Amino acid sequence: MLSKPLYNTTFTPVTSSLPFSFQVPNPSPKLTHTSPSLYKLNNQTVSFELIEFYNYKYHMITTSPSNSNQYDSHMPDRYDPVIPGLPDHIAEHCLLHLPFPYPSLLRSVSPSWNKALLSPSFLLTKSKLCLSTPRLFVFSFHPQTLQIQCQSLDPASHRWFLLPRIPLSTQIHPCYLACGTVASKGEMFLFAGGENCLVYRAITNTWSVTGPMSSPRAPLAVGEVSDGRIAVVTENSGMLSAEIYDSITDKWGPAAVMPQGIERYDAATINGRVYLTEGWDWPFDSPPRAAVYDAVHNMWQEMPKGMCEGWTGSSAVINGAFYIVTEYGDNNLKLYDETRDEWRPVRGGGVPKAVRRPYAVVGGGNGMLYVVGKGLDVAIGRVEKAEVEWEVIKGPEAFAELLPCNAQVLHL
Known part of the structure; x- marks a missing residue:
């Protein structure tokens, strides 16, 4: 067991899925080995291990909650090079090869790494260079x-x-859960019937709470309708309504109301429109009700007959x-x-x-x-x-x- 700090040492991941090793810069945050699977990094306990559970291998990366956002709240005025000896643009290109979920751990290497990994352009550049992989x-x-x-x-x-555990305030039935994504930001938005929405940020591997909706309600459909804007369709007092969440400003805004209600069977979002159908119901003597919310024009439309009746x-x-x-x-x-x-x-x-x-x-x-x-x-x-x-x-x-x-x- 090592107890002294490791400087100018090549830090090799425990899994071969990481494409390269990296050197801890000197001077660097203190990295000490405190147990077979725990490391001490900038006074933050980090678990980086490969474990077996029921004969299946899992990659587990966790950080101590108390200091997981230390660089977010104490950003320095100047930054050391991302990787000493390399121009920053080349070093940042190397970081683009880090597969999920390792960026969430490696933010703790240094303030420079944290800044590069949290940059809004990180995922966009990774996508443009075809380095992104589906998860x-x-x-x-x-x-x-x-x-x-x-x-x-x-x-x-x-x-x-x-x-990480989903921080739901109360236990809900899974049928009331709805979720959408903002792909460009690597974020998932989880709605569970309350006035708040939970957002998962893949780059930090954390959950947080968004600003509140106008009133608590169970969502029927959720989908991204434009860059960073999510439409949430709900039913209230027998009428369909929508609210628009702007993930950039963390603000909610009202949208058009449709004077009829629909029980959710299935929903999908495409080209700025949210499609919602209640599906066929026994004894199948009347076609299912359905609706389309057009977020571009903030209006409700009828679903095409063939689409509605064939959506099974x-x-x-x-x-x-x-x-x-x-x-x-x-x-x-x-x-x-x-x-x-x-x-x-x-x-x-x-x-x-x-x-x-x-x-x-x-x-x-x-x-x-x-x-x-x-x-x-x-x-x-x-x-x-x-x-x-x-x-x-x-x-x-x-x-x-x-x-x-x-x-x-x-x-x-």
């Missing part, structure tokens, strides 16, 4: 406790990462197109044809039978579809034109009883 975030619960948790899956390595499953948006995984038969995939106002079958077969219901379905861009089933088994569909090719990733044994209630994708 699937799954909200799940145990049917006996109903306690909601969130895990992240790296589809390339099949590794799961457990997110969980939806996903992939490369600007609507898809559904049907809830009957072989759980086939269908594509919405806007020109003909009809749903067309996609070749390649339905969701593999190894992935069992209930489903959480989400599109991930780049032609990818993710279907999460019981036990957090994941079917990944590669969609090209009107054909899909499936791959199944089995969930860890420890997840066998978990049921998914929501899924989101961020490119990090």
Whole structure:
């Protein structure tokens, strides 16, 4: 066990998924080894370890809560080089290769690293250089406790990462949970029926609370309608209404009201519009009610007849197109044809039978579809034109009883 500070020492990650090692600068924050899995970094306890649980390997990175934001509140006037001996623009390019979730830990290396990793341009530059990779975030619960948790899956390595505990003020039923993302900022927004929204920031691996809505209510649909702006559709006193949250200013604003109510069956957001349907109901003698909120013009519209009547499953948006995984038969995939106002079958077969219901379905861009089933088994569909090719990733044994209630994708 080492007890002396480590200076000018190459700090090599415990996992080969990190593309390079780095040197701790000199002078540097004190890095002392205090236990086989704990490090002391700037008086902050950091756990950086590879553990096994039920014979499955997990990467766990945690920091002491008391000092996790120390650089945010005490920013220095001048910064040392990001990596001594390298121009900052080259050093910052090296940091772009850090895979999630390591940036959240490595912010603690120095104020310069913290500043570079928290820069608003970090994720944008990473995306432009095609260095971002998709990460699937799954909200799940145990049917006996109903306690909601969130895990992240790296589809390339099949590794799961457990997110920090969701700081819900009260326990809610998973059916009331709704979630949306602001992809450009690497953020997820979680709505659970109260007046506040929780935001998860991937770059810091932390949850926080946004500004309050006008009144507490359970959301029916959530989606990003423009850069950094999220529309939240709710029902109040038998009427549909929407509120717009600006993630840049942390402010809420009212939107148009529709004088009718809808029970949520499924919803999707595309091209600045939020589509909401209540689905078919027994005895199927009348078509389902549905509505479309146009955030660009702040108005409600009727959903096209063919879209409404053929929407019989969980939806996903992939490369600007609507898809559904049907809830009957072989759980086939269908594509919405806007020109003909009809749903067309996609070749390649339905969701593999190894992935069992209930489903959480989400599109991930780049032609990818993710279907999460019981036990957090994941079917990944590669969609090209009107054909899909499936791959199944089995969930860890420890997840066998978990049921998914929501899924989101961020490119990090």
